[in-house]
Amino acid sequence: MFISIFAARYRFSGISLAREFSAPVAGGLAPLIASALLAAGGGNSWWVAAYVALLGTISVVCLLLLPMNLAGDPDGVAEPRLEDLHS
Numbered sequence: 001m002f003i004s005i006f007a008a009r010y011r012f013s014g015i016s017l018a019r020e021f022s023a024p025v026a027g028g029l030a031p032l033i034a035s036a037l038l039a040a041g042g043g044n045s046w047w048v049a050a051y052v053a054l055l056g057t058i059s060v061v062c063l064l065l066l067p068m069n070l071a072g073d074p075d076g077v078a079e080p081r082l083e084d085l086h087s
Contacts, residue, residue: 026055 037047 030055 034048034051037051038045041047
């Protein structure tokens with residue numbers, strides 16, 4: 001999936017930046033937010049479950065909005081057709 005998002009020239013940097021910036025934000029703040037929701041809900045874990053469901057929904061929406069390379073070429077350039085090679 002990540003291969004089709006970035007051109008080959010920028011692929012390593014793009015994937016690295018996406019991963020490195022999202023890890024501290026999502027991984028670092030999630031336990032703090034979950035603890036605050038648990039405390040605010042009086043020990044009721046439904047708020048934490050709703051938070052996790054919200055994060056999952058955001059992830060699915062972002063996945064659906066990704067620009068996919070429909071040609072199947074990871075470099076973003078379609079393969080030449082056989083007719084083009086013989087002309």
